Amino acid sequence: MPEKQIVLKNCQMINPRDINTYLARHDFKALAKAQVMEPDEIINEVKASGLRGRGGAGFPCGSKWEAARNTPGDEKYLVGNADEGEVGTFKDRYIIENDPFTFIEGITIAAYAIGAKQSYIYLRSEYHRLRNLLENAISQAKDKGFLKHVKIDIREGAGAYICGEETALMDSIEGKRGEPRYRPPFPTTKGLWGNPTVINNVETLMNIPNIILNGAQQFRQIGTERSKGTKVFSVSGDVAKPGVYELVLGSKLRELVIDLAGAETVKMVQIGGAMGRIVSSTMLDTSLSFETILGAGGVIVYNESRDTIDIVLRTMEFLNKESCGKCSPCREGTEAMVKILQKFAGGRGTPKDTGLLEELSSTMMLASLCGLGQAAPFPVIDSLQYFRHDYESRIK
């Protein structure tokens, strides 16, 4: 079976409101071990593990830490990114709901490694109800003496999808309007208030205690060439058993959506949410890895009854609404896409319009400031590739 519980191993096994149930299984041993290591040793271990960011971009975690550690400065920050805004993605919610302690332990180790005395958990506003649970976990960890070297504060978002993007997230923490910043400089050199900052996804940090405790080599044993370890997926849509599944990286899409989630007929699968890729039913043997398709692990299954244009239009309407408005390729581009897709939805498309969508996609992908604008055309170009007839049948 491709399923393997590394990240989720404590879920359903402990009481998330009681640190003692966590200590009984695990005892913050990874932190204890980390604290007798040199920060550079920890970073090397994480680098050696091949752990890549689980938020979608897949940047090597150890290199990110190293960059922040090597940037001079007294003030450094670590941020646990719990702004899980991507459509159809709910694994971080499940993780926090069930095991806030491993997350916190991951933060403490990361902060120690990069030299941050202050860390933040950036919680999406829709997860407000998790705040109390997290605060409780933080205060219990503090009472037990695990937070002597780092302060953890929670910052809540205000509902903007873009604030999951790390630079917009920093604006939001700084109390500004959340808009992406240009890079370079990267957050690891100039992040929060101009200081070196590491922003890691919840799931990335969940992997850290395991790597420290059991070593990089054990972590590397599973996965593919460039995708080590497991990935937690959130599956929803036309499936019998929607939910959260942890799979070895490189598992096949079929194993996830058919074998585990119980999909019957599949027309298309949207992997990685609104900005993710769309694949057709003929591609179920695609493996799920950084080399192929992954995103943050949100998987939405659509059966044969679903209308392609409707799916793409609704996705684009979402992105249009969530565009921050800073750069024009995204601001006007998503608007123009919605307008053109609406023509198809109403059966008023013209032969020129598909070409227009393709040109527009190219401009947006190449010229947008941040990932949102660059990835917003994916549903359009993927559906044009696999379901072109659905467009052409709507040309008047």
Add this chain to the structure above:
Amino acid sequence: MDKIKITIDNKPITGRAGMTVLEAAKMAGIYIPTLCYHPALTPFGACRLCITEIEGMRGFPTSCTTPVNDGMVIKTNTPQLQELRRGILELTITDHPYSCITCPTNGRCELQKVAANIGMKEITLPYIYKKRPTYRNDPFFDRDYNMCILCGRCVRICHEVRGATAITFTQRGIKTVIGTAFGRPLQESGCQFCGACVDACPTGALTERAREWAGLADRDVVTTCPYCGVGCQLSLQLKKNRIIEVLPHEKNEVNRGQVCVKGRFGITEFVYHPQRLTTPLIKRNGKLTEASWDEALNLVTSRLANYHKDEVAIIASAKCTNEENYVTQKFGRAVLGTNNIDHCARLCHSPTVAGLARVFGSGAMTNSIHDIGEAACILIIGTNTSESHPVTALEVLKAVRRGAKLIIINPREIELVRFADLWLRPRLGTDVPLLMGMARTIVDENLMDQAFITERCENFDAFKKSLQNFTLDTVTQITGVPKDKISEAAHIYATNKPASLLFAMGITQHSHGTDNVLAIANLAMLTGNIGSPGSGVNPLRGQNNVQGACDMGSLPNVFPGYQQTTNETVRQKFEAAWDVSLNPTQGLTLTEIFDAAHHKRIKAIHLIGENPILSDPDANHVRKALETLEFLVVQDIFLSETARLADVVLPSASFVERDGTFTNTERRVQRVRKVIEPIGASRPDWWIICQIARGMGGKGFDFENPSQIMDEIAHLTPIYGGINYRRLQKGGLQWPCPTPDHLGTPILHTQLFTRGKGRFTPLQYRPSAELPDKTYPLVLTTGRRLFHFHTGTMTRKVKGLNTLLNEGLVEINPIDADALGIVDGDILKVISRRGEVPAKARVTEWSPAGVVYMDFHFAESSTNILTNTALDLVAKIPELKACAVRIEKSHHR
């Protein structure tokens, strides 16, 4: 500076570390289209047009955000880039109204220029109509956000440069629109109406209403702003010899493309105002009636000739040019034979001139305005910089953004307090003990610059001894400032070098004004903060040419260049040059002139461009003095409150109708240029004075133009020795500039003090002359506001400025207001021992309890009826900043 070699479009270029690719390309003359880029702002990277291809970098990095690295190979203009730019620009234009032909910005629009460069063909994408709001009722400028391309230049300049943060992006995505917090009107948003947003806007979204349909200017002329002492360089836009717009000039060392609301929007209206004086007036049967120049000049010369030299006085003008001040004092000294010459500098910085001349040798700002931006610490005492010297305040904000520490010492909560690390709020008139307390902390904790004190200063021991009286307990008791704050201020100032010290009339307008100035000088010398960039003692001068009027000797004790009238050698030099014998006795000061007029010892006054009835203390006394005169001549551009009392009124040309120079607060001599002919029969003041002088038989008044006057000034005034109009063509020069090849002096006292050694002065605490008591329980302090200037002669002619502020307000603390049953907007009577004034209440914590504040811009609430004439013994400045008053609610207006 690290040199970096890069290649742009196959052209080898040497850049500097820290430069962006765009800056390097601009430097090399390579055009890259941009819309959101602005040289004064941090990069934004939003318009995406400046994309490039850089070897070894993924995608298309924006040149405005990408720093140059050694060996970088950059392409800016490949077919793919241009194609991509067309795609981006098409998106930008899909929601922009295609109305370029009728756009008021037509011809200046950057969007048009970029579109032309990229070569927009057709718009294939669907048009987006945004239905964004338009605002046409704010003062001075219109906002039509349908034409906005969201480059954010307006928002960023408002935040990054002006510190006003009045506007921001609101909404998100395609609905994004520039607006104010909670959609409040601009006037309630903290907007200063400086127009920086209008100037930064690349499209027609923001436009000055008055010039909207005026079309393109056919020429522009650079000149110096006539309002405050900052000396901003303005670019007058003319069409068919009419000024259609006044823009801030970019390439100069003073304002660098910034200006305040008065300079930006407050000039054209007064210049062309129908109330401008266009003909001489002579009082006949108690009424001022029109007269010819011959009549008026004959009357003036014949009447003035009748008086003994001790019976006449000249009140010169800090609004007039250096050349005009020079001929004015020459007329007084050489023709009337009197040294009774003074001007409003007496009321503003005479303690600075007297105090700093005594201990440093020069009574002027030691450093330059743009130098303030380099400071590591700025101590601001007795100046409401953002209201009185708005563009200088921008340098303060710049330093703060760079991490400089800001200390404010002010009883009032001024705007800059928002940006301060530390705000001390002493009781009014207790600056000497506070500064001595700071000095004592610095000495006690050994934070002083011992080497500087030993090598460059004298009299330290006597000063140190005088610190004994100022224990922190005593100082706290007198000033009301907690001990830890005094100590913290001392620490910050002494340990963050270089530290710049700014002050203005909150320091000088006291009966102990000179002591205040000396206390400041002590503190700067103690910490070695003199003579180096980013340090200094920097008095901010009030009027556009108050520095110049002093430099030119419009003072009772000095010839031009601060050469003493009592000095035999000096006098002989001027006697030889002017071919007359000169009066050796020191003349009367401004305040003494009015007293003497009251007692009929002064019988005739020739007054130029001042309005003492509103600007001088105890205004009723001034009015009576002027009414007592036998003969009063007034030169002005408007019939001011004072001009109404004159026997002869001579119409002056305004600053755009004459050539000349102004010297700004940082000693920079800058050109004033004639751009239009004098309105009506008005004439430049220098011409008027020369006519009168010649009419009275004066020799050496045959100047054909102000350039010739400047040559005579240079000849007789060592600090102006190297200044002439040919040199000033290229930009201002800071005195001392002794020879034609001297480059001017941005920083004084770099090696030695002007007088040799800097002199420490032992000081004692002396309270204000008039303290509150049972009958007059509150202290009144006075000042200026951003939207008006001085007595309002010019600014109150400007409709938009009157919309922003049109009445005198009494700022009163809620505690005092409650005790008196006053609510915001009540009409009050403010009463002092000298008179009473009506004004509206503004209940605000900006004023500390026990203190009320008024400005003196409004004749209807003539604040100076209340103020005290008690004088500083050294500088003879009256105590305008503190007098005792009581407040009553008025039941009718």
